[in-house]
Amino acid sequence: xxxxxxxxxxxxxxxxxxxxxxxxxxxxxxxxxxxxxxxxxxxxxxxxxxxxxxxxxxxxxxxxxxxxxxxxxxxxxxxxxxxxxxxxxxxxxxxxxxxxxxxxxxxxxxxxxxxxxxxxxxxxxxxxxxxxxxxxxxxxxxxxxxxxxxxxxxxxxxxxxxxxxxxxxxxxxxxxxxxxxxxxxxxxxxxx
Numbered sequence: 001x002x003x004x005x006x007x008x009x010x011x012x013x014x015x016x017x018x019x020x021x022x023x024x025x026x027x028x029x030x031x032x033x034x035x036x037x038x039x040x041x042x043x044x045x046x047x048x049x050x051x052x053x054x055x056x057x058x059x060x061x062x063x064x065x066x067x068x069x070x071x072x073x074x075x076x077x078x079x080x081x082x083x084x085x086x087x088x089x090x091x092x093x094x095x096x097x098x099x100x101x102x103x104x105x106x107x108x109x110x111x112x113x114x115x116x117x118x119x120x121x122x123x124x125x126x127x128x129x130x131x132x133x134x135x136x137x138x139x140x141x142x143x144x145x146x147x148x149x150x151x152x153x154x155x156x157x158x159x160x161x162x163x164x165x166x167x168x169x170x171x172x173x174x175x176x177x178x179x180x181x182x183x184x185x186x187x188x189x190x191x192x
Contacts, residue, residue: 002138003029003039003054007120035059039138051137057119057164058088058142064117070145073115077108082148091146094182096157096189102182105147106175109162112145119165147178149185157192158185 003012015036016028026040037059039052061067070090071081080093092112094105122140142164149158160181162174 002050002052002136003056005136006054006123006138006140007031007056008123009121029054029056031056035063051139053141054138055088055141057122057140060117060119061142061164066116069115070112073108073111077104077111079105079108088141089146090142091148094147094149095151095153096149096182096185097151097153100149100182102175102179105182106171106178109145109147109174109178110171113162113164113166116164122163122165147181149182151189151192155192157188158182 004010010031012029012031014027015030019026019028024040026038028036029039030036035056037055039054041053067081067083067090070092071083074081074092079095082091082093083089084091092105092108094100122143124140124143144161145164147160147162148156151157158181160177162177166174
């Protein structure tokens with residue numbers, strides 16, 4: 001099963017092979033601990049390439065109250081959170097119309113990552129199409145925390161992301177990426 005390639009520490013079984021909810025088709029799978037989640041948007045290219053999106057991490061994050069914790073941390077630091085339930089994305093929103101301290105943005109991101117529930121080990125799949133090579137994969141949703149630099153409260157002028165299971169000891173890497181995204185946002189803001 002492609003899920004076991006993405007999450008090698010776990011085993012999965014199919015609970016419902018095919019179902020429909022709000023006009024969308026999906027399967028329901030379950031891990032060995034009984035956590036049920038949806039698998040959807042099956043992608044297929046001839047006989048070699050098969051993939052889908054899974055909501056395994058989304059369910060673990062919901063059970064750990066991660067979205068609410070993230071919103072509280074962001075608010076404490078003067079930022080907002082945007083959670084898009086349809087696309088399963090979570091973004092820290094930083095308004096560049098005000099003074100931005102990239103060190104504080106980094107601290108906020110690290111604090112959010114530390115608030116995440118324990119996530120399984122993930123072997124992020126190769127999602128590229130190739131001819132003649134069989135490739136089965138499951139791509140996790142809400143695998144990354146996005147951070148959006150916005151102007152006028154809504155116009156995105158710079159973006160970045162960090163895997164939610166990234167460790168605090170990688171803080172320097174996070175800070176470097178935040179500074180780069182911020183600098184890009186400021187250039188984009190000037191031409192906006």
